Amino acid sequence: MSAFFGRFLNILDYALGSLMRNFGKNCSIFILFTLVIFLFASFQLMTGSLTVLAEKILVTAPDITVQQMSAGRQVAIAEGAKEKLAGILGVKKVTERIWGYYFDEATGANYTVIGLTPPEGARDDASWPGVSEGRLLLPHDRGKVVVSRDIRDTLGLGDRRHFSLFRPDLSMASFETVGTFAEKLDLLTADVILMTLADARDLFAIEPGLVTDLLVTVANPQELDTIAGKIAGILPGVRVITRNQIRKTYNVVFSWRSGLGAICFLTALAAFAIFAWDRASGLSREEVREVGILKVLGWQTEDIILLRFCESAVISLLAFLTGFLLAWIHVAVFHGTLLRQVLLGWSVLRPAGAFTPQFAFADLLLTFSISVLPYLCATAVPAWRAAVVRADSVI
C-alpha cells in the first residue's frame, strides 16, 4: 500500500516539476481554462442564488391566483366570482386585485401597477414585504402609492412625492408616494407601483365590478391542489395558478437561462478542448527523448500515463478551483456585473439586488463535470501517445 502511494506521490512530484519546466505553455492553458470555468460557474452561482431568493420571496405570493380567460387571452374577472370562491370548503380568504402595465412614454419604462385593497384595520399587513421608507397603504387611501427606488429615480422625483400618470382618455391621475419598497425586494418590486384597488380601476378606466385577478388564501396548504381543482370546476373558463406553479416556472426560467448560458460556454469549452488537445498532442523531440530515457530506466507505460494524467489533472483542478473562486467573488462581491444583463430584468428597469451565492456540492460537481472531465478526456489520447514511446528510441 505504501509503495502504491509512494509511487503516486513520486510521479506527482515529477509531474509538478515538469509543469514548471513548461511554464509558458501550461500557463496559457491554465488561464484560458480558468476563464471558461469562471464564466460557467458565475452563471451557475447566479442562477442558484436567484432561485433561492425567488423561493424566499415567493413565500409571500398568494396561494392561488384566479384569472378569467376568453379566446385564450386574459380578460377582467367579475368581482362576483369572489362569493363563489369564498364558499369552497378550505378557502380562508379571497382578495380582489387589479394588475396591469403602464407604459411611460417619457422614460420608455414599463411599470407594473398593482391595485389591492389593504385589509381593514391593518397598518402594516404582515403578508406584504416591508418598505424602507414611509409606510404601506391604508384602507381609505386615495391617490397614494408605494413605489421602488428605481421608479423614483426613473420618474426623476428626487425629494418630491407627487407625480402624474395618464388615464386612457389622456386625463391625468395624480399620485403621492407614501412609501418606498426595501431594496432587497428589488427582484419583485423594481418596477411596481402599489396603489389601492379604486385608484388602479380609475387609472386604467376599468368598469366597476371587474378586476384582473382574484387571490385565494387557503387554510391548509396540503389542500392547495385540491381546492385549485375545485375552483377550475366551479368557474368556467378561468385560469387557476398555484404558488407552487409560479415557483416552478421561475425555476424553469432560471434554469433555462442558465442552460442557454451553458450551451454558449460549451462552445467555448469545445474550442478550449481542441486547443488543449492540440497543445498536448505534439510530442517534441525533447519529450520523446525524455520518455524514452524514463522507459529505459524502468518506467512502465502506465507510469508515463499516470505522469501525463497528473500533469493534466493538476492544471485542470487548479484552474477549476481558481475559476470557481473567482466566480464566487464575482457574484458575491461584484454582484455578477458581467452577466447581470443576461439573467435579470427586462425593459429599462433592472433590479440592483445583491446575490448571495449558495455553496452546494451539486454545483461544484456540475461545474467540474462540464469542465475538468472533458479536458481530461481530451488529453487522454495525447497522454497515451507520449506513453508508448519505445525505450529503444534512445539507444
Next chain:
Amino acid sequence: MLLNSWSIALLVCSAATILLGARAAVTALRVVRFWDAGADTARQIRLENESWLSAMLMEYGLALQIISLLLLVLAADSFSKILVGAMCATGAFLANDFGIPALAVKIFGLFLYGFWILMHRLDLRSEETPLTRMKFYYLLLLVPYLLADTLLLLAYLGRLQPDIITSCCGVIFGGVSGDGRNLVGALPALPLMALYYGYSGLLFWGGWGQLQGRSRTTYRYLSGNICLAMGWLLFFLFSLLIITAVISSYIYAMPSHRCPFDILLREYHGVGYPIYFLLFTSVFAGMSAGAVAPMGLLPDMARPVEAYRLRAIRLSLILLVLFLFVISWFPAVYLASGGEW
C-alpha cells in the same frame, strides 16, 4: 428538458464516454482479429501499445460513469423542483418511463466497467496474457451497452416536461405516477429486515467458507464461486430495496417518505455517500471474486486469480459488516430512543 445545465453536463459526460468507448472499440476490433501474443511483428507491437490505450480509456470511462451516476441523481433532485407532482428525486425519475431504466443502466454499468478493468489487471499479471482476446470481446459487448445508456438518458431528459404555466390553464393533474416521493409501497419492515439480516449472514458464511476451504474438484470450485457471485448480486438488489423501503424512512424520520436518493442531500448530512460507497464496493469485491474464478483455469492465471479472490473476499466481508453496521444505525438509534417499528 435538454436546455438545462444538468442535462448538458450529463450529455457532455455521455458524449465523452461514447467517444472514449468508440476509440477503445476500434482497438478491440483489431486485437480480436490480429492479436498474436509474443510475436515480434510491427503490428503486434502497435496492438500492444493500443491495448494500453484501451485500458486507459476504460478507466476514464469508469470514472465518468461514477460521476455521471452521481450527476444523474443530483440532477433528478434539481428537476423535482420543476416537475409536476415530483417531491424529490424519486418523483423526477418516475416522471417518464425512461427515468428508472436510465438509472439502472448507469448503476450496472459501474460493475461492468469495473469488471473489465479487473480482467485487464489480472491479464497483466501473467506473462502469457491469456485474457487479452476475451477482454476485448467483452469490450465490444460493452459498446451497445454504452449506446443504450446514452439513448436512455437522452430519452429521459428529452421527455421531461417542466411544470410551467401555460397560456390556457394552470391546474394540471397527475404527471408523475405514484405519489411523487415513494419508489416502493409500504412493505412489512420487521419480516423484511429479519430476512435481510439472515441473508447477509448466509452470504458472510459463504464468503468465509471460500476463504477457509479448498474445493476438491474443479466443478465444486466453479459452482461455489458462481453461486457466490450471484449471491452478491442478489444482495445488491435486496440492499437497494431495504434502503428504499425501510432504512431511508428512519433517516428522514418520516414513515411516508421512502426514497433512496434524498439520503445523499446535505439536509441528511450526505449519509447516503458512505452507505452507497460501502454497498457498491462490497458488492463489487464479492461479485468479482466469484466471477473471476473461471479465469483461474487458464494457463498461468491460477496464482494471480487466487491471490485476487482471497483479497477481494476478505475485503467484501469487512465492507459487508461495515455496511450492515451503518444502515442498522438509524433504526437502532430510533428504537433505542423508544420508537416502534
Next chain:
Amino acid sequence: MIIELESVNKIYNLGEPNEVAALHDIDLTVAEGEMVCLRGPSGSGKTTLLSIIGCIFGPTSGRATIGGKRISRLPDHFLTRYRRELIGFVFQHFNMLGHLTVLDNVTLPLLPLGVSPREREKRADALLSKLAIGHRKHFPARQLSGGELQRAAIARALINNPPIVVADEPTAHLDGQLAREIVDLLAGLKGEGRTLILSSHDPLVAGHPRVDRIVDLRDGRIRHADAGG
C-alpha cells in the same frame, strides 16, 4: 545470473515493407560475473544484441533467458520489470536529462518503485561518493563535463543494484584519460560480482585486462569469440 541466447534472430518492422534483419542465429552464453566486450563495425548488430540482453525488447525468434527467466516473447510490461530489476544501462550519449540535477537523474529509476525521497538520496549519496562526484549532486546535469556525466550515468545504472550492467559504447564521447577512468570504473563492477556486457570498437575497452571475452559481430552474426585481456 547466466545470460543465455539460443538461435536468436531479430528483424525490425517485421511484416512491413521496410523489414530489416539485424541479428541472425545468435548463440551466446555469458556466465555470471563475466565481462564480455562486443566488437564490430556500425550496423553489425551490437546495439540490437545489447538491447535484447538489456531487456529493452525481445528477439523475433529464438530463446533468451537471464538466470533461467525467459525474456523472449514477453509482454512489454514484464520486460520492463525485469529490466528494472536485473539491468543497469550505460549509454554512449549518457542520456541524462539536462534540466534535472545529478541527484534527480540518478534516482529516476526509483520513482515508480515508490521509494521515499530520503531513501533515494541515501542510496544516491553512497554511489555518487564512491564514483567521486558527490560534490556535484545538486548541479543540473547540463553543467557537467563528459566524464562527470558518464560517472553519474554509471551511478544511475547501479541505483537499483542490478546484477548485470550493460554499456553501449561507454567511452564514445570521452577522450584518453577520461575514457580510461570510465573503463576502469566499469571493470571494477566485475569485482562486485556483477556481469558486464559492453559494446565498443575502442581498443581501450576491448583490450582491458579484466575483459574475459571479446565477441566479434559482423552483419548480425557472431564471427568469433576471443578470450580477452
